[in-house]
Amino acid sequence: MKLELRDVRYVYAPGTPFEVEALKGVSVVVEQGEVLAIVGGTGSGKSTLVQHMNLLLVPTSGEVLVDGVDATTLKKSELRRRVGLVFQFPESALFAPTVEEDVAFAPRQLGLDEEEVRERVLESLRALGAGDLAARSPFGLSGGEKRRAAIAGVLAMRPEVLVLDEPTAGLDPATREDLLNLILSLRESGVSVVLVSHDLDEVAEVADRVCALHEGRVSTVGTAAEVFYGDPALAPATVRVASLLRGSRPGMGNPVRSQETLDALRALQGT
Amino acid sequence: MQNPGEGIRPGGSFAVSCEKVSYSYPGSGRPALSGVSLDLRQGEYVGVVGPNGGGKSTLVRLLNGLLRPGSGRVLVSGRDPATEPFEVRKHLGVLFQNPENGLVAPFVEDDVAFGLENLGVPREEMLGRVARAVRAVGLEGYERRELHTLSGGEKQRVALAGLLAVEPEILVLDEPTSMLDAVGRREVLEYLQALRSEKTVMHVTHHLEELTGADRILVLNGGELVADETPERFFSNADLLRENRLVLPVVPRLALKLGFPPAKLSTPEQLAEAILARTQSGTRTR
Numbered sequence: 170m171k172l173e174l175r176d177v178r179y180v181y182a183p184g185t186p187f188e189v190e191a192l193k194g195v196s197v198v199v200e201q202g203e204v205l206a207i208v209g210g211t212g213s214g215k216s217t218l219v220q221h222m223n224l225l226l227v228p229t230s231g232e233v234l235v236d237g238v239d240a241t242t243l244k245k246s247e248l249r250r251r252v253g254l255v256f257q258f259p260e261s262a263l264f265a266p267t268v269e270e271d272v273a274f275a276p277r278q279l280g281l282d283e284e285e286v287r288e289r290v291l292e293s294l295r296a297l298g299a300g301d302l303a304a305r306s307p308f309g310l311s312g313g314e315k316r317r318a319a320i321a322g323v324l325a326m327r328p329e330v331l332v333l334d335e336p337t338a339g340l341d342p343a344t345r346e347d348l349l350n351l352i353l354s355l356r357e358s359g360v361s362v363v364l365v366s367h368d369l370d371e372v373a374e375v376a377d378r379v380c381a382l383h384e385g386r387v388s389t390v391g392t393a394a395e396v397f398y399g400d401p402a403l404a405p406a407t408v409r410v411a412s413l414l415r416g417s418r419p420g421m422g423n424p425v426r427s428q429e430t431l432d433a434l435r436a437l438q439g440t
Numbered sequence: 441m442q443n444p445g446e447g448i449r450p451g452g453s454f455a456v457s458c459e460k461v462s463y464s465y466p467g468s469g470r471p472a473l474s475g476v477s478l479d480l481r482q483g484e485y486v487g488v489v490g491p492n493g494g495g496k497s498t499l500v501r502l503l504n505g506l507l508r509p510g511s512g513r514v515l516v517s518g519r520d521p522a523t524e525p526f527e528v529r530k531h532l533g534v535l536f537q538n539p540e541n542g543l544v545a546p547f548v549e550d551d552v553a554f555g556l557e558n559l560g561v562p563r564e565e566m567l568g569r570v571a572r573a574v575r576a577v578g579l580e581g582y583e584r585r586e587l588h589t590l591s592g593g594e595k596q597r598v599a600l601a602g603l604l605a606v607e608p609e610i611l612v613l614d615e616p617t618s619m620l621d622a623v624g625r626r627e628v629l630e631y632l633q634a635l636r637s638e639k640t641v642m643h644v645t646h647h648l649e650e651l652t653g654a655d656r657i658l659v660l661n662g663g664e665l666v667a668d669e670t671p672e673r674f675f676s677n678a679d680l681l682r683e684n685r686l687v688l689p690v691v692p693r694l695a696l697k698l699g700f701p702p703a704k705l706s707t708p709e710q711l712a713e714a715i716l717a718r719t720q721s722g723t724r725t726r
Contacts, residue, residue: 210621211592309468311493339537339618341491341646343685367621370690402623406690406708413712418719427690431697438698438719 170236170251170329170361172199172222177231179217191217193385194231199330204352204362206372206393208403209382215365216257218382219332222363223252250279253328257335260315263307268294268318271307276325286325293321296354298347313344320348331355332363337371349375369405373397373425394423410434454515455610455640456480456503456532461512462663463498472498474663475512480640482609487651487671488644490660491685496644499660500614503642504534517609530559532610533603538619539595542602548590549574549583552601559606573605577631593624597631610640617647648675649689652706659684675703 179192191214199205199222207215220226221233224240233240240248256262265271272290281289294300297317302310307318320336333352337345352362352375366372372379372393379396381389381403389396389403397408404412407430415421418437424430457479464471473495480486488496501507502514505525514521521528536542545551552573556566574580577597587595596616603611613632617625629650635641643651651657657674659667661684667674674680675692687693691711692702698715705711 210623309465312497313492339492339615339646341494341685342648342687344492345646346687369622407694409708410691410694410712410715413708414715417716427694431694434694434698434715438715 171201172252172330172361173197173232173234173237174218174221174228175232175234177218177221177228177233179221179226180229181217183229191385192221192228195382195385195387197380197387197390199361199363202356202359202361203377204356204364204375206376206379207363207365207382208367208369208372208379209388211367212384213382214385215382216334219254219334219363219365222330222332223249223254225254246278250326251328252330252332253323253326254332255320255323255334255336257338259319259323260307260312263315263319266306267303268299268305268307268310268321269303271318272321272325275322279326289325289327290321293324294318296324296351297321313340316340317344317348328360330361330363332365334365335367336364337366337368345371369397369403370407373405373407374427379403393425397425398423453482454479455482455484455517456642457515458499458502459513459515461502461509461514463502463507463510465498471510471663473502473509473660476660476663476665477512478658478665478668480610480642482640483637484655485636485641485643485653487654487657488642488660489646489648489651489657489684489686490666493662494660494684495663496660497614498663500534500612500642500644503612504529504532529608530606531608532612533606533608534612534614535596535600535603535616537615539592539599540619542599543587543595546586547583548579548585548587548598551587551598552605555602555606569605569607570601573601576604576634577601578627591624592620593627596620596624596628600628600631604635608639610642611635613641613643613645615645616643617645617650647689648686649691649706652692652703659686661685672701672703676701 174195174197177192177195181189181191195218207218209215221228224233263271269290272293273286276286276289294303297320299317302314302318307315337348349371355362376393379393380387381396389400397404407425407427411421411424411430421433424433459477461473461476462471463473490496502509503516503521505521505528508522516528517531519528543551544554549570552570553566556569574583577600579597617628652671654671657669657671658665667680688702691706691708695705695711696702700714705714
């Protein structure tokens with residue numbers, strides 16, 4: 170699926186003294202099977218932007234297009250099955266007595282038979298390394314386990330576009346890596362992933378393209394290398410190391426991922 | 441402090457002391473903490489790391505009296521937080537993960553003053569303390585700013601100022617930067633570094649690079665204290681890291697793979713410098 174936002178403006182509380190224009194004309198495309206990262210400071214409009222991707226928020230002006238079709242003409246339930254949105258701290262929405270039932274809630278609404286629902290639930294939990302949690306109560310889980318259960322609930326819908334808003338905040342480093350690997354394997358299977366993150370180091374490991382927001386506008390968009398080498402304020406640690414060396418060692422190239430960077434540094438040292 | 445000697449009770453020469461502390465959440469089969477003993481000396485900066493569910497947040501809640509241990513004993517400045525939580529909170533302040541959850545007032549200076557109002561500090565003294573705390577976190581000129589106009593990093597600094605105004609000797613930082621962007625993180629970490637010499641600090645984090653300058657790093661896993669190491673030994677112990685679901689941050693990991701000591705090289709600048717030094721000396725010897 171190709172998802173396109175065209176000149177989207179969004180105003181919170183219009184016509185009141187609290188009116189805030191959170192998005193001031195944002196255009197961005199999510200291509201089929203890519204990982205697009207949305208970065209930017211607190212309050213830059215990242216969360217507001219991604220909530221337009223399944224029309225949880227409807228633009229004040231501008232358009233959301235799904236494969237070129239105006240998304241407002243599609244059935245909402247259909248749109249939300251195809252574009253799965255995982256909020257910040259999604260674990261606060263867990264409610265069922267067991268993890269399995271919680272994850273099953275959304276796919277069951279699709280009218281699938283029980284066997285299919287169960288299969289999808291276990292598949293999603295396993296993809297998150299959480300297969301052993303199925304029978305547990307969501308309320309007795311640790312923060313990282315809850316997060317995985319909540320993401321599994323959206324994954325079980327088998328969305329074509331998965332939107333993750335700060336999915337790794339508060340996760341331990343190994344769980345964070347598992348989640349980044351899941352993003353890469355979803356991309357392998359043709360799913361598009363939109364990753365909202367303030368952690369540029371994790372964005373560097375998975376993003377094909379990066380869209381940076383600043384005060385409700387796109388400040389820069391391009392391949393990860395273009396964006397990270399174009400603006401020092403947006404450079405992850407790998408790019409900062411490489412940038413410091415490029416002046417005196419022109420053969421460095423533009424490495425972004427840590428493995429690429431390691432290879433470039435090894436070549437530099439002649440090891 | 442009217443009675444500076446008062447904090448020195450049995451076990452009270454440590455800022456924080458836990459003796460075989462265990463805790464299970466109601467209805468949970470498995471203890472969240474079991475038999476944890478640890479001491480923080482006055483003025484130490486101690487990191488606490490470990491996987492989700494390892495017991496870090498439970499430890500923090502036991503230290504400020506939000507939870508009572510099932511068995512064992514906690515002492516903070518010689519006092520038991522289970523029986524004297526309000527007294528303990530004058531000595532130990534906690535900075536939580538998400539600043540949004542802890543801010544209460546519309547304006548910066550009112551929020552910083554909130555804790556003092558609760559303690560019944562006289563107005564004159566309160567004004568002085570608030571001004572000092574606001575200065576300590578670099579927010580002079582922000583006193584009358586509305587909180588909702590501040591960035592995440594600025595809000596976390598307001599929360600930190602609110603803690604400092606209470607003048608606790610011990611600061612517990614529970615993932616204080618996890619909701620902040622890169623700029624906000626650097627801001628907050630800078631101000632925390634500036635407090636090192638004056639306060640005892642326990643810093644809970646998943647961002648291991650924040651702990652390269654710590655005196656010690658404690659590892660909690662499955663409710664048990666499984667390691668207590670210097671940063672040098674911690675960062676070079678690959679088995680310890682793997683067993684506890686810890687992953688080296690980008691720069692130390694690159695450093696290690698290139699054959700440098702990982703704990704010494706935590707910033708891109710340090711790594712780039714080390715690589716330059718090595719390649720230059722390499723060309724000279726060749």
